[in-house]
Amino acid sequence: MTLWAATRANLIKDLRLEWRSKDALNATGFFSLLVVVIFSFSFEPTAEEARRIAGGLIWVAFLFAAIIALNQTWARELRHHVLDGYRLSPAPASALFLGKALGNFIFVAAVEAITAPLFIIFYNLRAVGDASLLILVFLFGTWALVVNGTFFAALSIRTRNREVMLPLLLFPISVPAVLAMVQATTFILTGDDSPLLWIKLLIGYDVIFTTAGLLLFPTVLNAE
């Protein structure tokens, strides 16, 4: 049983389950819409100010949205103890983690793809810097949130107050990643400076924590 084959089986299963239940997508999508609307009339910025604050606002919105999606991610594995079925199989535990992280990446990225245009419309944003780099920031930034989020969600399902625990664990560890996403986005929008340093930091963060997650997940899965 190769890591890749099992990862693919998990990813396809998660996509299919989400497609049928739409648990994560509906709640997350609507939530980020609400955040965009509330931010829009809480701050009424000029074009110049909008470029400065949009990076921060947009990532705060996505961070909260990701929490909602991630909180559901393990619930469906606990129902009817399907997780026990996985643990009995010879498939590697890290494949479950990787498949789930990839699935969450797709869900959160889909929500971002819907919400980001709304931000642009409500704030009349126009990037002064190289807008194509935004794609890199969003890819690596979103992965930074979901890879740790998937891991910490697996920790929080073992506690008494599951839903509250996830942000308590995820936010402190995500500080450098959030800083990097916000800085890179702001620099691209304002054109003040090069965002490359921050994109590199994001890549480094992704590599370190993806490795740590893959290595430690089997231990967490069999913690019982």
Added chain:
Amino acid sequence: MSVLLGENGAGKSTLMRIACGLAQPSSGSVTLHGTLGYMAHATMLYDELTGMENLSYFAQLYGLTDSACIAAISAVGLDPALARHVRDYSQGMRQRLSLARAILNEPEILLLDEPFSNVDIASTSQMAKLLGELRDRGKTLLVITHQPAALSKVADEYIVLREGRITERSRTLTEVWA
């Protein structure tokens, strides 16, 4: 086929979870000779998937193909082409699909935890018949149940567990209850 009896909390389910490697014993060890299949109290199935989709997912985890799934589903008397989601299955059908999941990898040893729970009488006798067939195909079965009478035709021995220890072991049910 051995039937494991005992009051609630005697340690039957825990024993099975330890045997499967799902839980760690605080002392001692379990030795099993052969591949393992486990049908738990919970179904270990996804509500939003069809029976075939469920089995096909687990088959991939075992490195098996869809033909193994079709064989397993047919063996428990279900239709592999059934497009209904497991959510809409009756309890008896769920239990049978759960058994199909447990025998998917053709295990030599089958551990079954309450295969008759919340199942009507017709399904119970059908399930007992299925288990008898598995026994006749040379599988070793260990069954936990509160309804040992349902297995009276197919069981080979009865084991009573109390306070985590085996207190009685017998060939017939009446001796155990005496």
Added chain:
Amino acid sequence: MKNLLIAVTLALLIFGFYQAIYVAPEEATIFYYHVPSAWTAMLLFFANFLASIAYLIWRSPKSDAWALAFAEAGVVYCTIVLVTGPLWAKPVWGIWWTWDARLTTTLVMWLIYVAYLMLRRFSEGQQTATIAAALAVFGFLDVPIVYMSIRWWRTQHPQPVIGGGQGSGIAPEMKFALFANWAAFMAMAAMTCWFRYQIARAEQEQEHAAALESLKTVEVH
């Protein structure tokens, strides 16, 4: 052992206090408490990381008890740093807080280890030790990344330089008082961790006994 630890700690604390108040130059006495606390907290978090790794490898409940003791003591010292920092900064720099690399890293470190303690508090049974150890590894990996990211952030937003480099321009008698207090704080940390470790071990044994007891009640029924 216990009394010796207490005696050494008290002696060092008194000696450090004397050095800081009467011998060393008068400016910024809080410096002798702020800096040693920061160093001690850092070391305690590192010790927590090592104990967590040891637990993940050998699965000994003793390592877990140490990890808990180190993390709790670390959070206490880290809190001292975060409280004394602004008290010191206000008269010297005229501000309570600045997002400087060392300050911000300390704050994030504090958040991470408070989260760690909360995770321990809200989970039950044997799994607590394992998931806490996993989080400890993530937390400790994060600290250098936090430090680097805040430094880059600050260099890109120029601001008045505050203070000199670390340890620059410290008079010899200041240095002596500083290290005297550090030794005292380390002894105090060792003492509290040792006591906390023993309490944690007692709790583990109690839990174990309770688990065995619950097996026995089945017998009665």
